[in-house]
Amino acid sequence: MIEEIRISDLGVITEATLPLGPGLTVVTGETGAGKTMVVTALGLLLGARADAGAVRAGAASAVVESTVRLAPGAGATTAVRAAAEDAGAVLDDAGDALELLIARTVSAEGRSRAHAGGRTVPVGVLAGMGQHLVAVHGQSDQLRLASPAAQRTALDAFAGAELAAALGEYQRTWRRHADAAATLRELTEHQRERLREAESLQAALEEIDTTDPQPGEDDALRAEALKLGNIEQLRIAALTAHQALVSDGVDDAPDVARLVDAARRALEAESGDDEEIAAAAKRVAEVGYLVADIASDLAGYSARLDESGPARLAEVEDRRAALTTLTRRYGSTIDEVLDWAATSRTRLDELTDDSSRIEALQAEVAEAETAMTEQAATVTALRAEAADRLATAVSSELTALAMKDATLVVRVEGGGEPGPHGADEIAMLLQPHAGSAPRPLGKGASGGELSRVMLALEVVLAQVDPVPTFVFDEVDAGVGGKAAVEIGRRLARLARHVQVIVVTHLPQVAAFADRHIRVLKTSDASAGVTTSDVSVLDAEDRVVELARMLAGQEQSATARAHARELLEAARA
Numbered sequence: 122m123i124e125e126i127r128i129s130d131l132g133v134i135t136e137a138t139l140p141l142g143p144g145l146t147v148v149t150g151e152t153g154a155g156k157t158m159v160v161t162a163l164g165l166l167l168g169a170r171a172d173a174g175a176v177r178a179g180a181a182s183a184v185v186e187s188t189v190r191l192a193p194g195a196g197a198t199t200a201v202r203a204a205a206e207d208a209g210a211v212l213d214d215a216g217d218a219l220e221l222l223i224a225r226t227v228s229a230e231g232r233s234r235a236h237a238g239g240r241t242v243p244v245g246v247l248a249g250m251g252q253h254l255v256a257v258h259g260q261s262d263q264l265r266l267a268s269p270a271a272q273r274t275a276l277d278a279f280a281g282a283e284l285a286a287a288l289g290e291y292q293r294t295w296r297r298h299a300d301a302a303a304t305l306r307e308l309t310e311h312q313r314e315r316l317r318e319a320e321s322l323q324a325a326l327e328e329i330d331t332t333d334p335q336p337g338e339d340d341a342l343r344a345e346a347l348k349l350g351n352i353e354q355l356r357i358a359a360l361t362a363h364q365a366l367v368s369d370g371v372d373d374a375p376d377v378a379r380l381v382d383a384a385r386r387a388l389e390a391e392s393g394d395d396e397e398i399a400a401a402a403k404r405v406a407e408v409g410y411l412v413a414d415i416a417s418d419l420a421g422y423s424a425r426l427d428e429s430g431p432a433r434l435a436e437v438e439d440r441r442a443a444l445t446t447l448t449r450r451y452g453s454t455i456d457e458v459l460d461w462a463a464t465s466r467t468r469l470d471e472l473t474d475d476s477s478r479i480e481a482l483q484a485e486v487a488e489a490e491t492a493m494t495e496q497a498a499t500v501t502a503l504r505a506e507a508a509d510r511l512a513t514a515v516s517s518e519l520t521a522l523a524m525k526d527a528t529l530v531v532r533v534e535g536g537g538e539p540g541p542h543g544a545d546e547i548a549m550l551l552q553p554h555a556g557s558a559p560r561p562l563g564k565g566a567s568g569g570e571l572s573r574v575m576l577a578l579e580v581v582l583a584q585v586d587p588v589p590t591f592v593f594d595e596v597d598a599g600v601g602g603k604a605a606v607e608i609g610r611r612l613a614r615l616a617r618h619v620q621v622i623v624v625t626h627l628p629q630v631a632a633f634a635d636r637h638i639r640v641l642k643t644s645d646a647s648a649g650v651t652t653s654d655v656s657v658l659d660a661e662d663r664v665v666e667l668a669r670m671l672a673g674q675e676q677s678a679t680a681r682a683h684a685r686e687l688l689e690a691a692r693a
Contacts, residue, residue, distance in 0.1 A: 122589050122620045124188040130180035132158040133642060137655035144635030145616035148624045149666060156624045156640050160594045165225040167255055168248025173231035186224040189254060193218060197253040197589050208246045210238025223247060257592040258575040266549065266578060267562060273547045278585040280507035287503055291496035295541060298489035305482040319472040322465050329462050332443050339455040342441050349434040356423055363419040366412050381409045497544040501535030504545055508533045518577035523604030524570060526554035572596040580611045583618040590620040605629035628670040632691040637663050
């Protein structure tokens with residue numbers, strides 16, 4: 122719902138604030154006063170194309186701002202919030218609802234900027250949000266229900282839960298059929314490519330299996346090759362260290378083992394006299410054991426090095442070369458090669474099972490096709506029944522709106538190509554009078570007639586397919602008297618469910634308003650300036666305005682009495 126609109130330097134309006142709120146709001150004023158600027162302002166907020174000619178003469182730019190209130194849980198709220206947040210806009214928490222500030226600026230040179238939630242956004246973002254927020258019906262505006270898709274959506278919503286359940290079942294079958302058919306097509310159309318892929322995988326896996334790499338083997342062999350390539354230096358280091366630890370009595374040079382043993386014997390000789398000396402002797406003895414273990418390990422290491430030699434190094438290098446061939450083709454490491462092989466085995470099993478899969482998919486496609494045809498027929502029947510009810514209800518509304526010979530025709534033609542929404546072609550057509558050929562909405566009807574057709578549709582659809590706000594510009598064109606009263610009554614009925622804004626010149630329509638906004642033009646001939654003032658009328662001011670609309674004589678007691686009578690009748 123639009124809470125208010127703020128306009129600055131747009132057309133003949135210098136500054137204006139329109140508090141809107143729920144229910145029915147009417148905008149009235151003399152011809153040329155600038156009533157349509159309200160609709161123009163809304164159009165700018167909804168992403169309409171900017172026109173430099175709309176900027177008030179002498180002003181640098183025109184600015185339109187609006188505060189939009191989003192009710193929690195509503196479908197429109199979900200869509201608008203997602204679009205706003207994707208664009209980086211900030212929504213304000215108003216307790217029981219969210220509020221979004223949107224704005225549009227048009228410079229005198231024609232440049233345009235759009236804002237949402239305090240952020241600059243592309244104009245397309247406003248347009249995207251606008252289609253969920255407002256439906257505008259005017260003399261030259263595009264119809265909300267002009268497209269077949271929109272007409273189908275409206276009809277399905279009008280049809281109710283039974284159609285929704287049948288359509289949901291059909292759509293599940295359609296998706297299953299589409300998935301199976303796509304897979305079957307992939308298998309049959311690319312069978313030769315799949316065979317080549319299977320042969321390639323088979324050869325690759327045979328190469329890997331022949332080499333039989335082990336996890337981490339490349340790293341282990343790399344370390345061993347490094348070791349074997351430096352075997353002489355390693356042997357010298359091991360022997361030198363062993364000689365330093367245990368000299369084996371080769372010469373009289375002191376070694377670690379003899380020095381530690383000397384230290385141990387010296388301490389043990391006095392260990393009976395002091396506990397600290399005894400503890401130190403014990404620790405030195407442990408060092409002796411450790412030195413002996415290290416010396417033994419070094420001796421064994423030297424012996425093993427003697428066993429390794431050029432032959433083992435050649436074996437390692439040959440194995441590394443074989444593994445390098447695999448890593449060059451199937452992965453940067455042997456572990457990656459093994460992972461690739463595991464994935465490829467699964468893919469090879471899938472490719473070699475094509476024939477059985479094709480048979481199973483063919484059966485699934487046939488079964489789903491049969492079920493889908495039956496379910497599509499059920500959907501068509503439910504739509505046709507709903508189409509009759511919708512056409513009857515709208516045609517009844519048209520009769521009350523001074524289009525007594527007009528009939529809405531809702532065609533549902535089944536048996537077409539099944540799609541995600543069924544197999545039906547849906548069209549809403551207007552038959553202006555008996556004997557004439559029904560024509561698509563928007564063709565063969567005047568702007569005023571078309572607005573009344575859309576009003577009739579929106580009144581009937583209001584409880585099942587509403588947007589939060591409807592705007593009608595000159596919906597009452599070409600009518601008067603009783604028909605005008607019926608238009609006002611139906612606008613008021615629509616406003617029970619949604620916010621309705623109407624630009625009107627008929628007092629019979631304005632009398633039904635919950636809120637009455639007047640646009641008053643003032644001119645200063647000497648200064649060459651024309652401006653419009655926008656104000657919300659109180660009860661007595663409404664009487665004066667309706668009297669003006671009735672007779673052009675707002676001071677006439679008779680006209681005022683008639684205006685009060687209209688207001689009382691509307692309230693009743």
